[in-house]
Amino acid sequence: MKIYDANKIIPGLLILVGLFTFPFLYNIGGAAPAPKPELPKEQKTCVxxxxxxxxxxxxxxxxxxxxxxxxxxxxxxxxDGKEFNPSLQNTCMECHTSKVKFCDQCHNYAGVTPYCWDCHIAPKENQ
Amino acid sequence: MNPKESVVFSLVAVVVLVLLSWVGAGLIGMHFLFGVLIPYLAFAIFLFGMVYRIVGWARSPVPFRIPTTCGQQKSLPWVKWSPIENPVDTKGVLKRMFFEVFLFRSLFRNVKLELREGPKLLYGSAKWLWLGAIAFHYAFLVILIRHFRFFSEPVAGLVRGLEGLDGFLEVGVPRFYLSGAVLLAAIAYLFARRYLVPQLKYISLPADYFPLVLIFSIGLTGILMRYFIKVDIIGVKQMTLGLAALQPTVVEGVGSIFYIHIFLVSVLFAYFPFSKLVHLAGVFLSPTRNLANNSRFVRHVNPWNYPVKTHTYDEYEEEFREKMIEAGLPVEKE
Known part of the structure; x- marks a missing residue:
């Protein structure tokens, strides 16, 4: 079997295979663990x-x-017809007190940056 | 098939694929098959198929220089030549290929011919195909790179930057990505153009319509999944990351639309190497583009030249000299 211009074809093939197997090479150490957002202890149901x-x-x-x-x-x-005050800081954050332990867990994993905290004041985590 | 049948065939084929995955994964619950086995199989077919096609092309000799020349060849020093349209060396070819691969120069050169009253023949530039093609390809590229966020943890900075650029309008939740809309609009245009221009309609086959319908459906299911029929995106990423890390997992409770989307993508991957879509690799291996027009400077010997037995006139005369003289024929050596 003769391959013409092998000096160009072989590198080209390597680039193609490399590009498309890049996700596999990137994750060679195994999949990163799934996020574990900390759920509130007192409340069992959300809105x-x-x-x-x-x-x-x-x-x-x-x-x-x-x-x-x-x-x-x-x-x-x-x-179940329960009424809530539609407020991120007063309703959501009352149970989910920590942004780092709750919101950021999944947001970092999914690679998203919601702009909630452009306007809202992020909770102080040391409290 | 006539054009109408071709379109119907393509539409029906994609609808069948959607139903297959919807029933298979959504209703019967074959999540491992549709979420793990088929994607792996499709990817393997894609990779081996691409290598097979490229090796197949590389085994075909291209003995002669056959570039399409669209400008003045290099000649005497006072003749102005077009180095990109008519390259003479590797450097020129690289330039030409760059413009071809990244900017679709040959489509940009598209010319429309019209016969007006008079009769007058008019040539005008026609850029709509180029615009549709470049919008489609770059939107697809951006979408492909954006999807790397499902296959990497932590997500690469380049991908984050691209997402920011793509969603710079900051409209809607989740943020609206321009690339999705551009992709659908461009495919819709390319499809309409193929179906409405009579000459194009005449030469179009199911193999031309099917990829358009398939990619449109992939874009549509993706957009539906992102903005309308929401899925558990963390579960999705666990599955995709599992695929990439070769530790496949199935997360229950991810919506059927995810399985439809990934099944259509799998079909695209498996179909890719054996269809017109393989121009992804083929564009680099087009002899009419990637050869330098240097026949006047370099001798190209046909690689399969057979050692032909020759019998020159000198040898002929040597053999028959006496008989020729006898018959009174003139000879060069007495």
């Missing part, structure tokens, strides 16, 4: 179900912002 919060909490927070800031509506009816 919505676990599955909903996992997938859609960012949407909920965005809706809350619009609801409070644009419509001045400070009542949110959550799971």
């Amino acid at each position: 919505q179900s676990l599955a909903f919060m996992k997938a859609g909490h960012m949407q909920l927070l965005n809706d809350w912002r619009d609801q409070v800031v644009r419509q001045a509506n400070r009542v949110y009816v959550g799971l």
Whole structure:
């Protein structure tokens, strides 16, 4: 079997294979462990179900912002008809007290930087 | 197949693929098959297929210089030549390939011909194909690189930077990425162009429509998953990272749309090396682009030249001299 221009073809093949197997090479030491956000001890339920919060909490927070800031509506009816004050700092952070131990766990893992804390004051973690 | 059948065939094929993964993973719950086995299999087919195709091309000799020349060849010093359109050495070829691969120069040179009343023949530049193609390819590249965030932990800074650039509008939650919209718009344009321009419609086959429909569906499922039908993204990343680290895991409770998306991507990967999409590698191996037009300076010998038996006139005369003289034929040596 003769390969013409092997001096160009072989490096080209190596580049192609290298580029596409890069994700495998990058993770050669094994997969990084999944994040473990610290859940509050006192409360067992959130404003919505676990599955909903996992997938859609960012949407909920965005809706809350619009609801409070644009419509001045400070009542949110959550799971089982329970009423909540739609507020990140007063409602969410009351149970999920630590940004580092809760929010950042998954956000860092997924590589996302939500701009919540551009306006809100991040909690002091040493308290 | 006629154009209508081709389009219907492509649409039906993609709908069948979507239903297959939706029923298989979403309803019956074959998560390991659709989330682990098929992606691995598709990736293996892709990698081996690409190498196979490239080696196949590399085994075909290209004995002669056959570049398409679009400008004045290098000639006498006072004749102005086009070094990029008509390269004479490797440096020129590299320049030409750079413009071809990164900027789609040959599409940029696209010319439209019109016959007007008179009769008058008009040539005009036609850039829409180039625009659609470059928008599509770069959007796809950005999306591909962005997806590296699912295969790395911690996520590389380059990927984070690209995400920031792509979502610089800071609209919506999760942040709206321009690349997704550009991709869908560009594919829609390329599809419409293929179907609405009569000449193009005439030469289009299912193999032309199917990749467009497939990639459109991949983009659409991705966008649906990101903005509308939310999935547990941490579970998704656990699965994708598991794939990349060769420690595959299945996380229960990740939405069916994820399996549909990853199945369509798997189909794209497996289909890639054996379809027109292989131009990813083929663009580097087009002899009409990657050869220098140096036939006038370098002697190119056909590699499969056979040692031909020759019988020159001198030898002929040597053999038949006496008979030729006898017959009164003129000879060069008496």
